[in-house]
Amino acid sequence: MAVIVQKFGGTSVGSLERIEAVAEQIVKTKRQGHQVVAVLSAMSGETNRLTKLAKSIDGNPSPRELDMLLASGEQVSIALLSIALIKRGFSAVSLLAHQIGLTTNNRFNKARILNVDNTRMLQELQQGHIVVVAGFQGVDDEGNVTTLGRGGSDTSAVAIATALQAKECQIFTDVDGVYTTDPRIDDNAKKLSHISFDEMLEMASSGAKVLQTRSVEFAGKHKMPLRVLSSFAAGEGTSITFEKEIDKAHPVSAIASHKDEAMIRLVGVQHGATFRDELFSALADADIEIDMVVQTSSSADVNAKLNINFTVHRYDYSVALQLVQTLATRFHIDDVSGDKQLVKVSAIGNGMRSHTGVAASIFSSLHHKNIDIYLISTAEIKISVLVKEQDLHLAVRTLHKKFQLNTII
Template sequence: MAIIVQKFGGTSVGSPSRIEKVAEQIIATKNQGHSLVVVVSAMAGDTNRLVELASQIDKNPSPRELDMLLASGEQVTIALLAMALIKRGYSAISLLAHQIGLLTDNRFNKARIKHIDTNRIYGELQRGHIVIVAGFQGMDSEGNVTTLGRGGSDTSAVAIASAIRAKECQIFTDVDGVYTTDPRIDERAKKLDYITFEEMLELASAGAKVLQSRSVEFAGQNKMPLRVLSSFTDGTTDGTQICYEGEVDKQHPVTAIACQTDEVLFTLEATEHIAQLRTRVFNDLAEHAVEVDMISHHLSEQANDLNFTINRKDMVMTDNLCKDLLIDKAISRYQCLKSLSKVSVIGNGMRSHSGVAADVFSTLQENDIDIHLVSTAEIKLSVLVASDDGEKTVRLLMTKFNLNN
């Protein structure tokens, strides 16, 4: 009997009526003869509400206590979903992450999964239970509650699926698959029947909100079959399959376009050798768990600049680090530009197509859109533009690369 792991996000379980609908979908899968582990998020809006409550007490709350608070959202959802299944005559049990031995490191608010003890899950499945697990949360080696960061329930689901050797991990969201771009930005976007693991990983890291990037990394490391589906449809769609091998479409080198908002660009003018500054800056940022995105530096007789982008949520921390650099005279000045968006074009076909960069740059120039920074990878090209130009850039490039028909 195959084990299926299903994950339902906050909008899927956003109200009692939605939880009842999800229960029906779970039962439909159970009746196909599968054993089921279901991972759920907090109800839509609950995490934001809890963050707001914390901010009313302390604008900069203790990371440990914030995790203790935020983890409570999932406890509500798993209990309600288990109740809905039991009411329908199905045996179900709700479990918090520490009850299944989901061990993480001790980076509060951004914890990473280290190990999952599968004994409890296997035991409950053998008893015929549908196992409902709280996503987004874990426990460190000292027994502290930790959380995995925004979108962490995706990572919980994939990690659990990998640990118990599930047949497939199904991620249910409010969209019926992965699209060539966010349909809320361009309604002409089309759904992809499949996308390669590499493309999905780049899309997730570039800001596509369908899957958390760490969940895709986990799936790739364990070759876990992954599928994105909608909890708002009647099951008539197969969603989007994440494949580990795929043919390159040479006619369409770009598969999808992502837009990441809330990007912040820091420009530092070094007083010391740029290599020394790079080492210090990125070591300091890593110690504070600040994720750096785009990086460039300019070394000449006239300039000695280091440029990098981070997410707005890490702006205060990064700004404080820059102030320390000023005090230590490691930099002569720094600038912080907010209200920026990163637009990324992604596709395996870029490996064998040399004109993508030229097409991107010429399209933006023709439409008077300034580029603040550029970064490239084997199957991705990203440009940093003003936030006001972000969605316009996506729509222009969707047309340029024929991704909307």
């Protein structure tokens, strides 16, 4: 009897009607002979509502107390689902993170999972219960409630599936799988039947919001099979596999986009590593993630001043810019400026490992559409460009058509 972990997001449990529908989905899986562990998010909009309440009292609420507040959302959804399952004649038990021993570090609001104790869950499964677990939350080694950040229930589900050595971790969302690009941008987007972990990780980190990046990293590290399905319609969804045969006809498998990019420019940085070390250390200490980084020199002279451009999440832009300006004054940087009206568009595919000319195709295609490129970054299976926000839809559609992704299998 295999263990199946099924995660349901906020929209999937956004109303009592949706919770009843999720109960039916779980019952269907249970009747197929599987042991089921369901991992739930809070009902749609609940986390935002609770955050708003906290900020109505204090615009900068205590991170510890905010986590205590936000974790209550999942307690509501798991209890309601368990009630719906019991009403259908199935034994179910709802459990909070501390009851299953899901421990994290003490980074409130952005905690990382350290361990999951499978003892309690295995006991409940052996007794024939459906186990319904609160996602998004954990406890640190002092017993404080922590939360994992937006989308953290995905990571909760993968960690629990790994601890239970589940057959598969199924992520139920409001879409029916992973697409070659965002269907809201290009109606020629096609659902993928399967995709590799490498590609899914690059897509998640490049703006595809189907799965949280950390959940894909965790699953890939622990070899946990994933499947993305819709909780609103039947279907096979998209299987995320360990290996994917390279499609020789399609060096690119998907086009992803990330809207919340901001770029900071530094002009006239003295040659040497001291400033760079302090800059990126300060940003790391502020928990600001850096995405794209480009360093150029104003001349061939090895001692010439440097220009540094880098991107951060738009949410972190104001804090990052203030940090940079403070350092720039101390290090006598010639100029600091920024731009929040930028987006990242990425072409992703395992086929890049064996194909040449992908970068040339990207640059020429965008040039022919008069789309300016501000930064470029490359990886083994990804090429990303930074463009104006107003060019986002045109850039995505242009590259999706260029690589013929509407014909991908």
